[in-house]
Amino acid sequence: MKTPFSEAIPVIEKLKENGYEAYFVGGSVRDLLLNREIGDIDITTSAKPDEIQEMFPKTVDVGAEHGTIIVLHNGKPYEVTTYRAESGYDDFRRPNKVNFINCLREDLKRRDFTINAMAMDSNGEIIDYFDGKQHLEENIIRTVGDPGERFNEDALRMLRALRFSSQLQFRLAEEVKEAITDHAKLLDNISIERKTVEFEKLLRGKNSKYAIALLMETGTYTYLPCFASKEKELHCLQKLDLSVLSSSEELWTLITYILRNVEIESFLRSWKLPTKIIKAAGKNNKLLEQLQANDWTKFLLYSAGLKSALEVEKIRLMMNGHNSISNKLAELTEMFHRLPMKSRDELVITGRDILEIISKQAGPWVAELLQEIEMLIVDGRLKNDEREIKEWLYNWKQEFGQNY
Numbered sequence: 016m017k018t019p020f021s022e023a024i025p026v027i028e029k030l031k032e033n034g035y036e037a038y039f040v041g042g043s044v045r046d047l048l049l050n051r052e053i054g055d056i057d058i059t060t061s062a063k064p065d066e067i068q069e070m071f072p073k074t075v076d077v078g079a080e081h082g083t084i085i086v087l088h089n090g091k092p093y094e095v096t097t098y099r100a101e102s103g104y105d106d107f108r109r110p111n112k113v114n115f116i117n118c119l120r121e122d123l124k125r126r127d128f129t130i131n132a133m134a135m136d137s138n139g140e141i142i143d144y145f146d147g148k149q150h151l152e153e154n155i156i157r158t159v160g161d162p163g164e165r166f167n168e169d170a171l172r173m174l175r176a177l178r179f180s181s182q183l184q185f186r187l188a189e190e191v192k193e194a195i196t197d198h199a200k201l202l203d204n205i206s207i208e209r210k211t212v213e214f215e216k217l218l219r220g221k222n223s224k225y226a227i228a229l230l231m232e233t234g235t236y237t238y239l240p241c242f243a244s245k246e247k248e249l250h251c252l253q254k255l256d257l258s259v260l261s262s263s264e265e266l267w268t269l270i271t272y273i274l275r276n277v278e279i280e281s282f283l284r285s286w287k288l289p290t291k292i293i294k295a296a297g298k299n300n301k302l303l304e305q306l307q308a309n310d311w312t313k314f315l316l317y318s319a320g321l322k323s324a325l326e327v328e329k330i331r332l333m334m335n336g337h338n339s340i341s342n343k344l345a346e347l348t349e350m351f352h353r354l355p356m357k358s359r360d361e362l363v364i365t366g367r368d369i370l371e372i373i374s375k376q377a378g379p380w381v382a383e384l385l386q387e388i389e390m391l392i393v394d395g396r397l398k399n400d401e402r403e404i405k406e407w408l409y410n411w412k413q414e415f416g417q418n419y
């Protein structure tokens with residue numbers, strides 16, 4: 016059996032030795048059949064959470080009440096979930112009750128799409144009660160059971176359908192599309208954090224063009240934070256090859272750049288994004304604005320830092336329809352490495368040194384002077400050498416010192 020499944024076989028075998036059933040399940044089985052890169056390995060079993068915890072020396076309880084325990088085996092985490100059936104979804108997002116059961120078929124039946132509802136035993140045999148394999152071959156997304164009912168149970172599944180259509184380059188079955196259109200409003204019940212995860216995956220998938228079209232066609236986009244009247248911007252996103260984006264920072268910089276008139280921080284807060292991303296998007300948008308008038312200068316590149324500079328440059332190139340993005344980014348990286356100094360930490364003098372030489376009362380002039388020195392160094396007009404900088408300061412004192 017292929018890695019990473021082979022590495023997880025001992026976990027399945029241990030469960031079986033103890034008299035339980037255990038199978039690989041969900042996304043990893045789907046991705047194996049599609050020859051895609053395998054992500055997390057999930058295991059479904061008839062063992063109950065406390066039994067799983069007793070059996071394995073290293074476990075993490077990540078939701079025992081829902082049946083999920085992480086088993087660490089050879090340093091790798093495996094999500095092991097007890098067979099369960101869910102009943103009564105009053106709030107369109109989570110079951111009122113989780114029943115642990117003894118039947119694989121019932122566990123597969125509660126899963127969202129047929130392509131995600133297959134299991135595989137430790138011999139590589141596929142268990143496929145809902146024609147998942149056929150739908151993989153047909154490149155189509157169908158729900159297990161009636162789509163309207165399944166979206167009523169958990170409205171997030173609608174966004175998941177769209178994001179899988181993007182990631183796998185699959186079509187939505189007509190009845191799934193119709194049910195999403197009819198039930199889109201239920202997305203109001205879904206937490207922003209869960210929407211954010213799906214929206215990011217949707218945009219960064221291979222067929223974001225199709226999935227964005229579906230967002231608009233089904234009306235689901237109106238239930239995404241601050242997107243209600245943003246058809247024009249969605250059309251703009253549709254035209255870009257978003258799969259070249261390699262981080263959330265890049266993605267949200269691009270989105271806020273395209274939205275233009277939004278207040279970036281409050282927009283990103285409405286998506287409940289981490290501060291790190293909010294800060295990066297704010298900084299990157301300022302750089303993009305500066306770059307509208309001029310190309311990169313050594314000092315702008317230095318001030319931006321390599322990480323932000325590459326994020327911003329990628330977005331500029333994407334927006335201009337460039338097709339040799341990686342060459343251009345390599346050029347910018349080289350330009351950065353050629354800078355005589357990469358950050359202020361490397362500057363060999365401090366404000367205190369300046370005050371010693373100029374002996375005037377401290378004030379904003381010190382920071383200004385430091386920045387002037389920094390610019391001269393970055394520009395290659397002054398060496399980052401203590402003696403040379405001090406000499407430059409003595410000259411400066413003679414020429415301008417009396418004005419301070």
Ligand code: ATP
Nearest residue numbers: 041042043054055057125126127131132169171172
């Ligand atoms: P990915 O490659 O993105 O991880 P995945 O299919 O593994 O895709 P997960 O969110 O990791 O998706 O979920 C694992 C499995 O759990 C799914 O394949 C599906 O069988 C089931 N599942 C997840 N979320 C839902 C849901 N909202 N409703 C029903 N089943 C779900």
Ligand code: MG
Nearest residue numbers: 042043054055
């Ligand atoms: Mg997964």
